[in-house]
Amino acid sequence: MAGGRKEVVGNLPAELTSFVGRRSELAEIKRALSSSRLVTLVGPGGVGKTRLALHSAAALRRAFPDGVWFVDVSSLRDEELLASTIALALDLQSRSTKWAPAALSRHLATRSMLLILDNCEYLAYACAVMVDTLLKRCPDLHVLVTSRQPLAVAGERLITVTPLSAPDPTRLQLSPVIINQFDAVALFSERAQAAEPRFRITEDNAGAVANLCYQLDGLPLAVELAAARARHFSPQQILNRLDENYGLLDSGSTTTAPRQRSVQGLIGWSHDLCSPAERLLWARLSVFAGSFSAEAAETVCSDGDLPRDTVLATLAGLVDKSIVLTDLDESEVRYRMLTTIRAFGREHLVDQGEASAVRTRHLDYFLDAAAALYSQWFGPDQTAIMSWMRTERDNLRAALDFALTEPSHAESSGQLATTLGGEALLRGVIAEGRHWIDRSLAVLEKSSPTRSTLQWVSGVLVLWQGDPDTAEAMLNDARSTAEQLDDRHGFNMATTHLGICHLRRGRFRDSIELFDQVLELPEGPEDAMCRAIVSVRRGASTYQLGDAERGIALCREAIAISDAHGELWHKGEALWELSNILWHEGDLESSRALAREALRIQRLFRHAVGTAHCFEILAWIASADGDNARAARLLGAADVLWETTDAQLFPYLTGQKDSCVQRTRSALGARAYDESHRQGARSSTDDNVAFALDESVVRRQPEADDEPQLTKRELEIAELVATGASNKDIAVRLVTSPRTIESHVAHILTKLGFNSRAQIASWVAAQQALTRRTSS
Numbered sequence: 001m002a003g004g005r006k007e008v009v010g011n012l013p014a015e016l017t018s019f020v021g022r023r024s025e026l027a028e029i030k031r032a033l034s035s036s037r038l039v040t041l042v043g044p045g046g047v048g049k050t051r052l053a054l055h056s057a058a059a060l061r062r063a064f065p066d067g068v069w070f071v072d073v074s075s076l077r078d079e080e081l082l083a084s085t086i087a088l089a090l091d092l093q094s095r096s097t098k099w100a101p102a103a104l105s106r107h108l109a110t111r112s113m114l115l116i117l118d119n120c121e122y123l124a125y126a127c128a129v130m131v132d133t134l135l136k137r138c139p140d141l142h143v144l145v146t147s148r149q150p151l152a153v154a155g156e157r158l159i160t161v162t163p164l165s166a167p168d169p170t171r172l173q174l175s176p177v178i179i180n181q182f183d184a185v186a187l188f189s190e191r192a193q194a195a196e197p198r199f200r201i202t203e204d205n206a207g208a209v210a211n212l213c214y215q216l217d218g219l220p221l222a223v224e225l226a227a228a229r230a231r232h233f234s235p236q237q238i239l240n241r242l243d244e245n246y247g248l249l250d251s252g253s254t255t256t257a258p259r260q261r262s263v264q265g266l267i268g269w270s271h272d273l274c275s276p277a278e279r280l281l282w283a284r285l286s287v288f289a290g291s292f293s294a295e296a297a298e299t300v301c302s303d304g305d306l307p308r309d310t311v312l313a314t315l316a317g318l319v320d321k322s323i324v325l326t327d328l329d330e331s332e333v334r335y336r337m338l339t340t341i342r343a344f345g346r347e348h349l350v351d352q353g354e355a356s357a358v359r360t361r362h363l364d365y366f367l368d369a370a371a372a373l374y375s376q377w378f379g380p381d382q383t384a385i386m387s388w389m390r391t392e393r394d395n396l397r398a399a400l401d402f403a404l405t406e407p408s409h410a411e412s413s414g415q416l417a418t419t420l421g422g423e424a425l426l427r428g429v430i431a432e433g434r435h436w437i438d439r440s441l442a443v444l445e446k447s448s449p450t451r452s453t454l455q456w457v458s459g460v461l462v463l464w465q466g467d468p469d470t471a472e473a474m475l476n477d478a479r480s481t482a483e484q485l486d487d488r489h490g491f492n493m494a495t496t497h498l499g500i501c502h503l504r505r506g507r508f509r510d511s512i513e514l515f516d517q518v519l520e521l522p523e524g525p526e527d528a529m530c531r532a533i534v535s536v537r538r539g540a541s542t543y544q545l546g547d548a549e550r551g552i553a554l555c556r557e558a559i560a561i562s563d564a565h566g567e568l569w570h571k572g573e574a575l576w577e578l579s580n581i582l583w584h585e586g587d588l589e590s591s592r593a594l595a596r597e598a599l600r601i602q603r604l605f606r607h608a609v610g611t612a613h614c615f616e617i618l619a620w621i622a623s624a625d626g627d628n629a630r631a632a633r634l635l636g637a638a639d640v641l642w643e644t645t646d647a648q649l650f651p652y653l654t655g656q657k658d659s660c661v662q663r664t665r666s667a668l669g670a671r672a673y674d675e676s677h678r679q680g681a682r683s684s685t686d687d688n689v690a691f692a693l694d695e696s697v698v699r700r701q702p703e704a705d706d707e708p709q710l711t712k713r714e715l716e717i718a719e720l721v722a723t724g725a726s727n728k729d730i731a732v733r734l735v736t737s738p739r740t741i742e743s744h745v746a747h748i749l750t751k752l753g754f755n756s757r758a759q760i761a762s763w764v765a766a767q768q769a770l771t772r773r774t775s776s
Helices: 023-035 048-065 079-089 102-110 119-139 183-195 206-215 220-231 237-245 257-271 277-284 292-302 308-320 339-351 354-379 384-404 406-428 430-443 451-466 468-485 488-504 508-519 525-544 548-565 569-584 588-605 608-624 628-645 651-668 669-682 684-692 712-722 729-736 740-752 757-775
Strands: 040-044 068-072 113-118 140-147 156-160 325-328 333-336
Touching: 023 040, 023 048, 023 140, 023 156, 040 048, 040 277, 040 325, 048 068, 048 220, 048 548, 048 608, 048 712, 068 079, 079 102, 079 119, 079 237, 079 339, 079 384, 079 430, 102 119, 102 183, 102 628, 113 119, 113 308, 119 140, 183 206, 183 220, 206 237, 220 237, 220 669, 257 525, 277 292, 277 333, 277 339, 292 308, 292 333, 292 354, 333 384, 333 406, 333 740, 354 406, 354 651, 384 430, 384 588, 384 669, 384 740, 406 451, 430 451, 430 651, 451 488, 468 488, 468 651, 488 508, 488 651, 508 525, 525 548, 525 569, 569 588, 569 608, 588 684, 588 712, 588 740, 608 628, 608 651, 628 651, 712 740, 740 757
Parallel strands: 040 140, 040 156, 068 113, 113 140
Antiparallel strands: 325 333
8 A cells, every 4th residue: 555644544533531651561562563463462351451552553553554443343242243343444345255354354465554453352263363364464464452361373472461550558658749650540530530620639548549549459440430439439438438348458359359359349339339220221221232322322221210301311420430431423422331341231131130121122222223224215314324324333233133032023133134234235245244134034934024125135245246146046036025025116126136137247138128127117206216226227238239329318317316316326326327338429528527426426435346436437538538647547446446345347348448458558568557557556545536536636616617506505504514513513503413414514525526524614715705705
């Protein structure tokens, strides 16, 4: 990958609280990563492995041109999901049927990056196999692991993370000056002041603080839980109550290691000090995987014992006590619990006999939310839907996994598997989609109304993996099932993609016959998406059979259908297909404009295969224009995406590519061609997109006669974006939902050809300046 990038890339979460101490450990990790490509931080729960790994990585990220990437695997219990979890975190896509670690290594083979795998003890063997494979096949990859046990992979450098230094009250003078030199005390002081701003370590409380940190063995989690009580208790009171209830000062216990006992004691004491409502909510929140929203907590955790209107106040109490942590994103506050805290709550949930009931409410909540997504997909909320899916993926997985293990929830599993399978198509994690669908089909009744949908989605997944023979058989089965169930939409979608199977093979007349079966049916409101897909694919088949006028008209019809519903995903496909036809017809300028518009949409969705298609057509146009160096770079940009995703052009288009390659190489000469091609292959996709859109130079402001046309509402939102308002702020101002605002912002970015809110703000400022000059 190209080096010297100015922007820092990766997905490290922001640090919301200060990092205390660990200077020697930070230095050791830096040294270890300079000499070993695998460093594993080992230690007990609560010792601070994750925080140390994140802080170390943040300090080192400039050393990795292709970014520092964080993947938390603590919510996983299924080894088959490890590869897709890593791929999704790294925004990678693959249609490969190959062994998952090998497929992932193809993406990372040339990247100079640091991968952090957090909480690997839950999938120790799978993580070890994955890391071993990646390190062998990706020479510039470094891996930083946190785990309670080593991975036992060749070349692994172990660093044992010990508790923070704490003063020994039996050996030291316990004055503020002396004890403040210890990291555990510094952490307690900082967190205590966050809970109670008036808190200070004084001569009067220094002994109690020192004793407390020492008895807690300097474990960061225990120290932070204790400090959270500073609003209501003095350090001596905290120490007394812990000793009275949990015997922390009694060193004679032979059943529990002191460090483990300190964490258990603090969690148990924190639990005892919670109100009954807080204890109940703590247990019920343990059903969430990853993070959760306030609305989800209200819905899933409320009942007669915990009324809905009390949940938020109770949740705030758990946040104050550091039982629940908060994460901030642009549109909402999300909540989460540390793994150790969640496990404690889950034990109490089971002991209370509520596990099945609360997990069922969790399932129902996400089932209801997911059920509406399909009907809303073909519309203006596509980016918001994908964002929601990304945010809630851990919860959707957990809900589906529960449904698959409970016979009474088999039908629910089918609906959720459809949701995750559909997202797999969009995100490019085909193997995970098939994993869920196959498991669901195995438990569903033959008469299940979701069976035909699962079958056609599975058929499309198989088709995208390059197996049209198997896909054709599966889609035919889906059509039969849909007919038996009287599922007209399922029949239409199965028929549409069966036609695409024939199109891929160049059997254009057969594809048209199937497409016409769909177009001739009475149009229903739920079939607009199907008609858009059919129109563009029938347009391609019709053109290949020699009817250019009809082919162009059908593609334009697909674009019009998409525009009428405010959707972009399928519009991007139609724009590319029309661009291809117009390139064939010799209208290079129109073809280029359409391909660039399609590319902006693909960038918005970060769709690798769609982006590769756009690079291809823009390369063909550049070659036809005689700009051969540009063509070669774009061919390189496309080829690396084809290779890493294990996808390919439709066979009937490969001749066009081969002709372009031959023509470009002949014009440039082998050496110059290889150099330009290599530049495209080594540059990041974002850099190649910017190059293809001519964004590598400072963008000129549009002239009045080529000004992008924003709607009145889009212009209003653009102006609010320019003030620095978040989507949530704008939604409140305009009395709508943040999801709707996110969709509008996505459309504005696409129309203006931008990729950031800052660019929108600059554009608004330029327009306002132009208006002032004109009016004066």
